[in-house]
Amino acid sequence: xxxxxxxxxxxxxxxxxxxxxxxxxxxxxxxxxxxxxxxxxxxxxxxxxxxxxxxxxxxxxxxxxxxxxxxxxxxxxxxxxxxxxxxxxxxxxxxxxxxxxxxxxxxxxxxxxxxxxxxxxxxxxxxxxxxxxxxxxxxxxxxxxxxxxxxxxxxxxxxxxxxxxxxxxxxxxxxxxxxxxxxxxxxxxxxxxxxxxxxxxxxxxxxxxxxxxxxxxxxxxxxxxxxxxxxxxxxxxxxxxxxxxxxxxxxxxxxxxxxxxxxxxxxxxxxxxxxxxxxxxxxxxxxxxxxxxxxxxxxxxxxxxxxxxxxxxxxxxxxxxxxxxxxxxxxxxxxxxxxxxxxxxxxxxxxxxxxxxxxxxxxxxxxxxxxxxxxxxxxxxxxxxxxxxxxxxxxxxxxxxxxxxxxxxxx
Numbered sequence: 076x077x078x079x080x081x082x083x084x085x086x087x088x089x090x091x092x093x094x095x096x097x098x099x100x101x102x103x104x105x106x107x108x109x110x111x112x113x114x115x116x117x118x119x120x121x122x123x124x125x126x127x128x129x130x131x132x133x134x135x136x137x138x139x140x141x142x143x144x145x146x147x148x149x150x151x152x153x154x155x156x157x158x159x160x161x162x163x164x165x166x167x168x169x170x171x172x173x174x175x176x177x178x179x180x181x182x183x184x185x186x187x188x189x190x191x192x193x194x195x196x197x198x199x200x201x202x203x204x205x206x207x208x209x210x211x212x213x214x215x216x217x218x219x220x221x222x223x224x225x226x227x228x229x230x231x232x233x234x235x236x237x238x239x240x241x242x243x244x245x246x247x248x249x250x251x252x253x254x255x256x257x258x259x260x261x262x263x264x265x266x267x268x269x270x271x272x273x274x275x276x277x278x279x280x281x282x283x284x285x286x287x288x289x290x291x292x293x294x295x296x297x298x299x300x301x302x303x304x305x306x307x308x309x310x311x312x313x314x315x316x317x318x319x320x321x322x323x324x325x326x327x328x329x330x331x332x333x334x335x336x337x338x339x340x341x342x343x344x345x346x347x348x349x350x351x352x353x354x355x356x357x358x359x360x361x362x363x364x365x366x367x368x369x370x371x372x373x374x375x376x377x378x379x380x381x382x383x384x385x386x387x388x389x390x391x392x393x394x395x396x397x398x399x400x401x402x403x404x405x406x407x408x409x410x411x412x413x414x415x416x417x418x419x420x421x422x423x424x425x426x427x428x429x430x431x432x433x434x435x436x437x438x439x440x441x442x443x444x445x446x447x448x449x450x451x452x453x454x455x456x457x458x459x460x461x462x463x464x465x466x467x468x469x470x471x472x473x474x475x476x477x478x479x480x481x482x483x484x485x486x
Contacts, residue, residue: 161229169214186270242408273300303443304413337402345396424475430457
């Protein structure tokens, strides 16, 4: 960690030195295209080599990092230390309305292979809805942190003070301290997340539910983060639940091999990802193709710039390796799942996007794990909801939190 310590949030600007961009260009110029499997441009064996070549060519000759850097820096960025852990976050205070409650703090958490880039275009919409055709009473104080080991946050620090993997429940504890101790909010707050963000948010809602003027008021997810606390061998499951579990096993077996590599050999993989920008791009962009509602062509959902903005945050910060540690941290976390018989009692909203990595769980399965107040089946979109269907996601977040702000039931 850096010698300078930030016990209170310190304003921060992203400023990547020119030498880092020159080094990147040299590596891209020396890229050696691999021998390709002749399968007609299919992604069935991984990233399509022709697409990757097109991406690299644009990376070298058309992409502009300064545009992305300015997009990040348009929002107030900060660094802060919580114990030994260095964290980066964006915080944009929401619009205040006279004689109305203050904007609800909303902490939004990304996952892998995402980053804060996923939310840059949503910060203003959530914080200042009146500037985007919305109601200022829906305004949030928006907080978007980088997970430990990701982007501009420091590497994960374990309880014993050594550098190494930590799990999502430990990160949830850091998030609560960020909101209550470092940002000094004296009122309840909301949380939102997908991918690892859904797991972290679920633990945060479980461990720190609202109590008087603090804690989590509500949790909105676009992926189910935790399984119910039950013994599958003895639980009385419905026919729909049994069918879904069987489908989960079949569908995910092909899609989760990367998780086992991340969880078991992050150090080995990290060397390759940290040393080859094209290797990193291939590892990440394949997930954007496989997990999105793109019909096989990622450019139907994401521009080249969007794909590369996200990749660049990993590359330029040297966090491609440490980002995978979260999978190891989750595997080592004790306990890994909700206790038997327990569920997240914090009011929960779940938005299901049809092309996500996992098939949509039955409502009764969700309700075993969460106090489900809102359940939305979206017409389109996938794992990267904030990028694929930002309007649908924003409206669902607003609709879920709207009654909670005023103490009403959300049924």
